[in-house]
Amino acid sequence: MYQFNRKEYEERMKWYQEARFGMFLHWGIYALPARGEWVRSPEEMPEEEYLQYFEEFDPVDYDPRQWAKAAKEAGMKYAVLTAKHHDGFCLFDSALTDFKSTNTKCGRDLVREYLDAFRAEGLKVGLYYSLLDWHHPDYPHYGDQHHPMRNNPKESNEGRDFNKYLEYLHGQVRELCTNYGRLDVLWFDFSYGEGERCMRGETWRAHELVTMVRGLQPGIIIDNRLEVSGEGFGSMYEGDPKPWHGDFVSPEQIIPPGGLLDKNGNDLIWEACVTMNNNWGYCALDNNFKPAGMLIKKLVECVSKGGNLLLNVGPDAKGNIPDQSLEILAGIGRWMKKNGESIYGCGKAGMEKPEVGRITRRGNTLYYHLFENTIGAMPLQGLSKEQVKSVRWVHSGAEIKIAKGWVYDNYPDIVFADLGPDPVLPDPVDTVIRV
Numbered sequence: 001m002y003q004f005n006r007k008e009y010e011e012r013m014k015w016y017q018e019a020r021f022g023m024f025l026h027w028g029i030y031a032l033p034a035r036g037e038w039v040r041s042p043e044e045m046p047e048e049e050y051l052q053y054f055e056e057f058d059p060v061d062y063d064p065r066q067w068a069k070a071a072k073e074a075g076m077k078y079a080v081l082t083a084k085h086h087d088g089f090c091l092f093d094s095a096l097t098d099f100k101s102t103n104t105k106c107g108r109d110l111v112r113e114y115l116d117a118f119r120a121e122g123l124k125v126g127l128y129y130s131l132l133d134w135h136h137p138d139y140p141h142y143g144d145q146h147h148p149m150r151n152n153p154k155e156s157n158e159g160r161d162f163n164k165y166l167e168y169l170h171g172q173v174r175e176l177c178t179n180y181g182r183l184d185v186l187w188f189d190f191s192y193g194e195g196e197r198c199m200r201g202e203t204w205r206a207h208e209l210v211t212m213v214r215g216l217q218p219g220i221i222i223d224n225r226l227e228v229s230g231e232g233f234g235s236m237y238e239g240d241p242k243p244w245h246g247d248f249v250s251p252e253q254i255i256p257p258g259g260l261l262d263k264n265g266n267d268l269i270w271e272a273c274v275t276m277n278n279n280w281g282y283c284a285l286d287n288n289f290k291p292a293g294m295l296i297k298k299l300v301e302c303v304s305k306g307g308n309l310l311l312n313v314g315p316d317a318k319g320n321i322p323d324q325s326l327e328i329l330a331g332i333g334r335w336m337k338k339n340g341e342s343i344y345g346c347g348k349a350g351m352e353k354p355e356v357g358r359i360t361r362r363g364n365t366l367y368y369h370l371f372e373n374t375i376g377a378m379p380l381q382g383l384s385k386e387q388v389k390s391v392r393w394v395h396s397g398a399e400i401k402i403a404k405g406w407v408y409d410n411y412p413d414i415v416f417a418d419l420g421p422d423p424v425l426p427d428p429v430d431t432v433i434r435v
């Protein structure tokens, strides 16, 4: 049985901590109702009604090479696609169900094509797999929002055999880890409930599952949701984690204030997953997209706190990433092309953040991210004159001089970078200087 080994852990997490920026893809037949991937639950939509979308699903525009290009152009280094979400629909050709993409009009294995396309662009590839399953007849419900059929007397838990579901879950994960080549990330989602209704950890036969996955895919990185949901650290917090605790914490729709530490004060590896609008799955009426500039700052914030950002897109039912999302990705990409060196392989600075932005760090190099103007020169607080060997604009490589003059003489312990007499920053979103 798999046991946690710190050395192996550090080894497999290297690329992931270098990468810092990935694409989350929520896609399935729920793109047709287009009210988000949870649609069945709040609407308590019965299976028969949902099956019309299975009949109709035909993503004629699906070309994952376009998705991969968009991710790469944005500066993303990895991606995670929903192989199966809570609705149970499989985007891969599973031998264990008929509820799969190869049985829709398109007849294609969407997961395989995605993996081929993203690998071809040199991106690391991951799959999301839902522990919840609203399609499987043996998956139970407990009267709460975690199952759409909670109030339907015809669909009681009677006769549901959870062990059968577990066989199915383990079997499908085995298929994904066996039939699709090397996978870099496996993203289980999610654990919940307490007491008799505890759907966490060993309820999923998690130790056995992780042992199988790591046996088939040595080096794979697994999230922490076999134990928790978006809000928790699980036993990663204990410093003496369970074998199935996972490799990273997965804060959802939040960037943890101050980063994440375990109870002994050691840094935890984490990845904030964030939507571009207010939904994971495609939502026709949700045009509440965050501007590219805001998301650039969020990425910088993650890195300055030692974390990754997994930014979501929800392709539509035809297989297209929405135009708004593509424009946001392109905007981020333009910035990343010039300033990516302040993101990749960078982490916490271990210094107080400046008033005008953030600091990311690689070794002895500090990247000051200026989100707003200073008036006068930029104070490089916490650094001595001897420590500052050179200061450069990252976008152009041009030199920045140390500011001199009577104003700065009043602060003998602070080094100031001279950004010019009228310091209007070249990039109003985030101008980066390298120290």
Ligand code: JFZ
Pocket (backbone or CB within 6 Å): 037, 038, 189, 190, 191, 192, 229, 230, 231, 252, 273, 280
């Ligand atoms: C989960 C999914 O339900 C959601 O559809 C999406 O895939 C996201 C990335 O992950 O979101 C959750 C999971 C658990 C809780 C809230 C949102 N929870 O228990 O509070």
